[in-house]
Amino acid sequence: MNKATIYNVAYAANVSLATVSRTLNNPQKVKPETRERVLRVIKELGYKPNAFAKGLASKKSTTVGVIVPDMSRASVAEMLNGIAVEARKYSYSLLIYVMKDEISDEPEVLREVVASQVDGILYLNDEINEDQYTLLNTIQEEYKVPIVLANTLYPYDNKLVTVCIDYFKAAYELTKRLIGEGRKDIYLLTTARKYMVNDLKEEGYLKAIKEAGLQPKVVRTSGDISVNTIHFNELFREGVTIDGAVAVRDSIAVSFVNAIVEHHRRIPQDISVYGFQNTKYASLSRPKLSTVDVPIIDIGAKAMALLKKEIDGEPIDIKFNVLPHSIIERSTTQFSEE
Amino acid sequence: MNKATIYNVAYAANVSLATVSRTLNNPQKVKPETRERVLRVIKELGYKPNAFAKGLASKKSTTVGVIVPDMSRASVAEMLNGIAVEARKYSYSLLIYVMKDEISDEPEVLREVVASQVDGILYLNDEINEDQYTLLNTIQEEYKVPIVLANTLYPYDNKLVTVCIDYFKAAYELTKRLIGEGRKDIYLLTTARKYMVNDLKEEGYLKAIKEAGLQPKVVRTSGDISVNTIHFNELFREGVTIDGAVAVRDSIAVSFVNAIVEHHRRIPQDISVYGFQNTKYASLSRPKLSTVDVPIIDIGAKAMALLKKEIDGEPIDIKFNVLPHSIIERSTTQFSEE
C-alpha cells in the first residue's frame, strides 16, 4: 500500500515515467486523454511523489525554513498562523527551528537549515545585532537562498527583505498621546535584554519626551511575569512618581497594570498605560489595555508572500516593507480626539 | 562556496566517498587518522550532506511531522517548545502543518505529511473523533510511520501511543474542591465545539456533581474572547444562580472572572472559579486564577521522546502515558487542605 512509485503509475497507465512526471509538473505538455488516464491511476494507487527524490532531482524542496525564538511568545505563535496560511497557498511546507536563547550556535543552526535544502528562510527572531545581520547576509549570498525578516529589522542596512511596522513611529505616537493627556512623568517599560525592535520603540519614546521638554524615564525589566511583577511592585513601594507608561509588550503592560491596581492608584485617572501588540492579554486584562495593534498575522503572510516571490526569482523593489499599525484605545488611557 | 559534495571532500581528503560517508555516519568504522583528515577537509570545505540525497538513499529523514491546530492557542505554542528541545537532542527537524479548522481535508494533509517522508508524526490536535482516529491508525499501519498523540486522546481505543494528563480526574478533583467549599451551583464552562479532552473534563465534572447530589449545569460557549464575554455577561444579566465554576481553558476562566467582577459579585466569596492549563493568562489575571497545572512542555517532550523510540523500533510497552498534573490554588478559590 505504501510505496507506489512513479514506475508503478507509469506501468498501470501504460505510459513512460516521463509522462507521469509531466502530467504532474507540466500538465499542458501532455495530451488531455493520457493526462486524465494517468491522473486516474495516480488517484487509484494513492501515489504521492517522494519528496526526497523530487528534491534531489529538481533542486527544489517547496519548503521554507522558519527560524523562531521562544515559541511561547504570543506574537510569534500568531505570526506562524499567518505564515502557515500563506504557505499553504503555494503548497509550501514549513520547517521550524526554535532558537531558545542559544543564539551562540546560530551559525551552526543556519547552516543546518540550508543543508536541509530549504528554498528560503523566514527569520522571526526579533533580536538582530550586527553579527547576526552579517551572518544572515553571508548565508543568503553564499548559498543563494533568499531570507526574509519578519517583525524584526536591522535599521542600519537593507540588504535583506524586511516586513514590519514602524516601531519608532508607533512608540512616538503613544508617547505623544500620553503627553496630550497632560502626563508629565511618563515611563517606558522595556526589556532588559536588548532587542532591536525595542530599541526603536525607545527612540520613538525619547523623541516625543524630548520634544515635550520632559524627563525620560526608562525601566528595564524581564519579560518573565513573575520577575517583572516583583520589579513593578518594588517601584511603587519606593513611591515612584509616575502618571503614564508605555510598555514594549502587552504582557509587560498587563503586569504593570496589575501592580498599579494593587497599589491603589486609579487607571487611567492617576496613571495611563499603553501596551504593544494587541495580543489576547490586552483584551483579557482589566481594565482592558490600550495598545498598538500590530497586524502580526499580516506580517507573517506578507513575509511568506515576499519570500515566495524571491524564490521565484521575481525582483523585489521594496526591500523594506512597513505595514500600517493602529492604536487601540481601551480603558487604560484617556486619549480623546478632541 | 555552496555545493561542496561528498565527492569534493573525498577527493580533497584522498579517500573514497564511502569513507567520507562512514566518518559521518559510522565514525568507529574508520581509522582515527583518516577520520581526522576527512573531518578537517569537511570543515575546510564547509561540507554539509545534502538532506535529499541522504534521505533518498537511507530512507530516513530525521524529520518528524507535527500536526497542530490553531497555533495561537497558548498551550499549543508552549508544547512546541517542549517538542523542539527534545527533538534537538536527537537532531531531528520539525515539519509543521497547521490545520486551522479545515479538518475536512485532513486525510489529504496527512498523506502529504507522509509523502514528505517524515520518520514519524506528532499529532497535537486536541479534537479527535472516531473517523480521525481510524484515519490516523490506518495511516500508521499503511505507511508504517509511527504516530504519537500529544495532549489529546481517543479513550475508546489504544492503538496509538498517547501522552496526556488525566483530564477526567483533574476536572473531578476541581469540582470536588468546589463542593468542599460548600458550593451548590457549580457550572462547567466548556466549548461549544466538541473536543474529546473537554468531554472527559465534563465527565469528571458530572461524576463529582452527581456524587454530591447536585444539579449539573453546563454552559457551552466559544473559545473566542469577544464572543464568550458577551455570553457570560448575558448570563449574569439574566440573574443566574451560581457560586462556582470550572472552565475547560484558562482563557475562558479569565473571561468569566472578568464578567463576575463587572457584575459586582465577589471572588471567591460569592463565586469560586477554576481554570485549566496554567497558561500565562492565569497569572496575569486579577484576581489570579486558580487552575490545573498541565505540564504542557513535558507532554511535548515526552511525546517526542516516545516517537523517537518508536522510530528506532524500540517496543513501547505503555501506550497510554499519563503525566501528573497538579492543582494550583491562587485567588479565585478558597480551597483549604483543612
Added chain:
DNA sequence: CTGTTAGCGCCTTCAA
C-alpha cells in the same frame, strides 16, 4: 579498514 558498485525515485534534456 577502505574502495567499488548499485541503486534510492524523480526530473529533464534529447530524440523520436
Added chain:
DNA sequence: TTGAAGGCGCTAACAG
C-alpha cells in the same frame, strides 16, 4: 506528444 537515458548526492552491501 511521448519515450529513453543520464544524473541529482548519498548510503549500503559486498569485496578486497
